[in-house]
Amino acid sequence: MASWPAVCVPPRWIFLRTTAWPPCPARQSRARCPAQLRIMHVEGDSMAPTLLDGDAVLVDMTRQMPNPPGIFVLDDGMGLVAKRLEHIPNSDPPAVRVISDNKLYPEYERTADEIRIIGRIRWFAREM
Template structure:
């Protein structure tokens, strides 16, 4: 709790599926999601519901956007980045840690 500054009830472990965040996150990785950190400022990797399900993506706030918007970025360059307004997505939380089976 001390390092993350979140109570255990505000943390969730989820598993990555797919390759859109490779090489950073790969299918099967476990991620720790801090549900108290929903603002995409500073930029980082978040779990969000984009209307089609939960996904892990890099989010960057787009300054001076009206309405407020974010840039949604996959680390795998085979997936194009796109923009969404704050109303079009629901940010579940910021990914703070991950683990990979060896």
């Protein structure tokens, strides 16, 4: 019997091997290399109602440019956070608008040097 080929290292990160998630040529927008996909868990309410505390998200680490806008995992200097990012056109230096879906949290702007985009969130799952 075949076993699920997933290994958790470090905690909260799951590395998916090719045998578990083969690349799909019909879906060009998805990561071609499963080694560049990570499953992470959401903590907090800043992205509610879109993402809730405890949701699992699939992060495509090959997509680190906020164009088109979307929801990304980024390191903002305080840790990893999930936020909606929009590129600010014609900004010098290049900058992004960082937006929480929960309106209790204000949006803010950061230059490309002030944040590190880990990857674009492609999928999420929620426990019932």
